[in-house]
Amino acid sequence: MKKESKLYVVIFTFVISFVFVFILALANELTKEKVKINEELFQRKAILSAMGIEFKTDKEAYKLFDEKVKVEKIKDIDVYKSNVNGEDVYAVVFVGNGLWSTIRGVLAVNKDLTRIIGIDFISQSETPGLGGRIEEAWFKGQFRFERIKDGKIKMIIGGTGKGDFNHENGEFEAITGATRTSEAVAAMLNKYLSILKNLLGGELR
């Protein structure tokens, strides 16, 4: 068959696409389980660190989660429950739109919803080095035991650039150069704070 004939072109394109896509599908299938375990682990680790439960290795995190955290379905939403240092802690997984993509994370609060216990992120695809910095310890540390004022948390733009660690003012600092992502996070947190208020106020108190 001539190399430039129409039939050859069609057959060649078909065969080569088939071969490459087949290998990709195979590779995807083979690693599926592993990826799933990784995702499950990310979620468990995020819930633990949002609640302020410390762990060192991945294995320990997996075990601690089974031991300490209980899942309860309230109005079709999974609420994670635990007791940390004698205080009841509740957490939910939140989902929302970041600047580029969906951000998933965990928000943990205390029983009477006066303080955020902590937050952590499960997955995000914000710009690495800018919006992606929401994963950094200092950013998340701003929310540790932060007081909730009027059921809300407020964002400050153009602060010191090092974070707001006054945990009584109900404020946090946006990331320099990533104001939109920080805004998105604030909106998500405030939305889920009101959802949590609804959930916990309704059945737990």
Next chain:
Amino acid sequence: MSEYNKVLKENVWYNNPVFVQILGICSALAVTNNLTNTFIMTIAVSLVTAFSSLTVSIIKGLIPRKVRMIVQTLIIAFYVIIVDIILRAYLPGISKALGPYVGLIITNCIIMGRAEGFAQSNGPIISFWDGFTSGLGYLVVLMVVAFFRELLGFGTLFGYRVLPEGFMSWTIMLMAPSAFFMLAIFIWVAKGIMLRKEAK
């Protein structure tokens, strides 16, 4: 062996894909505010370029001229997705940090340029080497840009603090436009050295 040496020198210096051919600028602007991300990204680009050049070179006798660009794109996309799958399964932390940039390697012009310009008319092993060294040329430039951006923007290198705590970080260095300035300065210096050598 001298042929391999020549390819190395061409790709890293005399015909560097970034500062001579001005290719792959898009990612040079985006990922270079952090050394760790830059390093993993450029290594991934080097491997993808090397393997897609190798593959294109091996099957070049079978590819009809009409569809060669499409086939090259297919091969490149194939390797990029393989890299993505491997990272997600075995290095989840890094996969998380790089986020969308792994997928965007497909659009890097250097890979297509090497496949079309070199692998299409050379043997497999030298094509692999050409692809890999082109990636190295890209790595060197991006690492230099990232070094200054992370140092001045965050006061850290590879995430470790090197400048004192009181250092006022330059916010502009974290934004994409600063990479334009850094790259321009880099090209200026590199070209200056090159021209001076030629004059001698």
